[in-house]
Amino acid sequence: MTELLTAEQMRSLERAAIDSGAVTGLDLMERAGAGVVEAVLEEWPDLAEGPHRAVVFCGPGNNGGDGFVVARLLHARGWQVEVFHYGDAEKLPPDARLNYERWGALGQVSPLTEAAIDGYAEEHPTCRLAVDALFGTGLARPFLTLARVQMEVNGWQAASRGGAAPHVVAVDIPSGLCADSGRYLGLDGETPCDASVMANLTVTFHSRKLGHVLADGPAACGRLVVRDIGLPASPRAEAEVAQDCGAPDARGLGKHGGHKYGHGHAVILSGGFGRSGAARLAARGALRIGAGLVTLGVPGSAQMEVASQITAVMLRRVEDAEDLALLLEDRRLNALCLGPGLGVGRARALVPVALRAEHRPRVVLDADALTAFADDPAALFGMVHDTCVLTPHGGEFARLFPDIAEKLTGPAFSKVDATRAAAKRAGCVVLYKGPDTVIAAPDGWCRVNAAVYDRTAPWLATAGAGDVLAGMICGLMARGFPAMMAAETAAWLHVEAARSFGPGLIAEDLPEDLPKIFRALGL
Numbered sequence: 157m158t159e160l161l162t163a164e165q166m167r168s169l170e171r172a173a174i175d176s177g178a179v180t181g182l183d184l185m186e187r188a189g190a191g192v193v194e195a196v197l198e199e200w201p202d203l204a205e206g207p208h209r210a211v212v213f214c215g216p217g218n219n220g221g222d223g224f225v226v227a228r229l230l231h232a233r234g235w236q237v238e239v240f241h242y243g244d245a246e247k248l249p250p251d252a253r254l255n256y257e258r259w260g261a262l263g264q265v266s267p268l269t270e271a272a273i274d275g276y277a278e279e280h281p282t283c284r285l286a287v288d289a290l291f292g293t294g295l296a297r298p299f300l301t302l303a304r305v306q307m308e309v310n311g312w313q314a315a316s317r318g319g320a321a322p323h324v325v326a327v328d329i330p331s332g333l334c335a336d337s338g339r340y341l342g343l344d345g346e347t348p349c350d351a352s353v354m355a356n357l358t359v360t361f362h363s364r365k366l367g368h369v370l371a372d373g374p375a376a377c378g379r380l381v382v383r384d385i386g387l388p389a390s391p392r393a394e395a396e397v398a399q400d401c402g403a404p405d406a407r408g409l410g411k412h413g414g415h416k417y418g419h420g421h422a423v424i425l426s427g428g429f430g431r432s433g434a435a436r437l438a439a440r441g442a443l444r445i446g447a448g449l450v451t452l453g454v455p456g457s458a459q460m461e462v463a464s465q466i467t468a469v470m471l472r473r474v475e476d477a478e479d480l481a482l483l484l485e486d487r488r489l490n491a492l493c494l495g496p497g498l499g500v501g502r503a504r505a506l507v508p509v510a511l512r513a514e515h516r517p518r519v520v521l522d523a524d525a526l527t528a529f530a531d532d533p534a535a536l537f538g539m540v541h542d543t544c545v546l547t548p549h550g551g552e553f554a555r556l557f558p559d560i561a562e563k564l565t566g567p568a569f570s571k572v573d574a575t576r577a578a579a580k581r582a583g584c585v586v587l588y589k590g591p592d593t594v595i596a597a598p599d600g601w602c603r604v605n606a607a608v609y610d611r612t613a614p615w616l617a618t619a620g621a622g623d624v625l626a627g628m629i630c631g632l633m634a635r636g637f638p639a640m641m642a643a644e645t646a647a648w649l650h651v652e653a654a655r656s657f658g659p660g661l662i663a664e665d666l667p668e669d670l671p672k673i674f675r676a677l678g679l
Contacts (some may be wrong), residue, residue: 182332189225191383216243223289282389338373419448420634438627620663
């Protein structure tokens with residue numbers, strides 16, 4: 157797993173390293189600038205073949221200082237480099253000011269104005285590289301001039317000028333994007349392309365930031381590269397820092413002898429006639445991920461429908477709360493999934509029985525099991541326990557946690573912040589679904605399973621994919637995985653199965669590609 161830092165956590169890490177004497181701010185700035193140039197030449201090898209023309213936009217802080225280093229290093233390679241600076245050079249931080257002066261001994265620094273940008277774009281239509289070193293992670297409010305920079309830098313109007321649009325590289329993070337939430341810091345009414353630089357390549361340092369993987373971050377960043385600048389590992393406690401999910405330990409997923417009951421018995425509760433498909437998808441996910449036994453609990457109206465569709469999955473009639481209570485007297489039934497296709501009324505009746513069972517089976521609540529308590533979330537939170545997982549999508553999250561969801565309209569409050577707050581309030585693990593799925597526990601532990609960049613899996617936008625995920629979590633919990641581990645492991649496997657199958661994926665395909673993923677992990 158790798159850390160996903162906030163802007164403040166990164167600044168704290170840099171300050172600690174500098175204060176300890178392990179490195180100087182100038183060292184870090186030089187390494188950052190060199191890392192950007194190396195990444196650019198690796199990304200676009202044709203730029204290494206000879207000198208070209210570049211424009212570097214430098215801001216009023218240390219991100220601007222990185223930009224002056226980039227300009228100097230490109231100049232040393234024979235490039236023609238134009239540097240524009242936004243802000244007062246006299247107010248630059250000391251290290252950035254020194255690099256401003258170093259560049260000043262080699263070339264001119266022009267004030268960053270709309271007229272200057274227009275003039276440069278008209279005069280140099282064959283500029284090959286534009287470097288955004290304006291604000292990086294330091295920006296926390298809209299920047300009025302940014303829209304004009306974006307319009308000229310990223311939309312260079314190549315066709316009308318007879319040249320090729322320049323490659324755009326952002327230093328640390330595209331200016332105008334919140335490094336903590338991944339949302340745009342633009343003014344109301346602005347389109348994303350007017351609110352942030354849209355980069356082809358983003359070069360960040362030491363570790364990815366939350367804004368690189370959440371919300372709009374991946375779209376604005378283009379391709380993301382992380383460069384080591386010699387900082388030590390973070391001394392923070394793991395619960396303080398969000399982590400990327402990463403591949404699970406194959407040893408925990410393997411089966412090593414034992415009876416089927418040694419790998420748990422999962423129960424998936426279904427809705428009535430014509431509504432059993434979602435529960436069957438969940439059951440298949442639970443079975444494929446390794447639960448020893450899986451039973452579908454269905455009302456009488458759906459018994460024939462379900463019986464005609466299942467083989468390895470078992471069937472038990474569960475008409476009402478009394479039937480479920482009777483079923484749960486069997487303590488070997490150690491994990492339940494309620495929600496997929498269950499129906500809101502049926503969920504309202506069955507969820508309390510599942511959560512109050514004497515032997516406290518592990519419980520996954522999804523879909524209708526969450527919507528059923530939208531009018532009284534506190535009633536649900538009063539029943540859940542620490543072996544539960546809630547799996548809301550955006551709409552369900554807003555219904556259960558309306559005040560927390562409302563904060564997500566502001567740029568700095570991130571999906572990580574929201575999911576942590578929700579988990580603490582509910583008293584159980586919350587998996588907030590999306591391309592940037594966030595999983596948090598009540599104690600603050602947080603994992604991000606982002607299907608972005610080289611892990612993109614757009615095929616998951618298909619009916620039933622979430623039902624399969626809920627079943628996979630339930631299956632792992634039946635096998636004894638703690639709630640947090642079950643949620644993050646299932647989320648990672650879910651994306652990998654989608655990537656393995658590829659275009660044309662439907663929900664039924666997801667469980668069937670799990671064996672391929674297991675073999676790739678070495679099982």
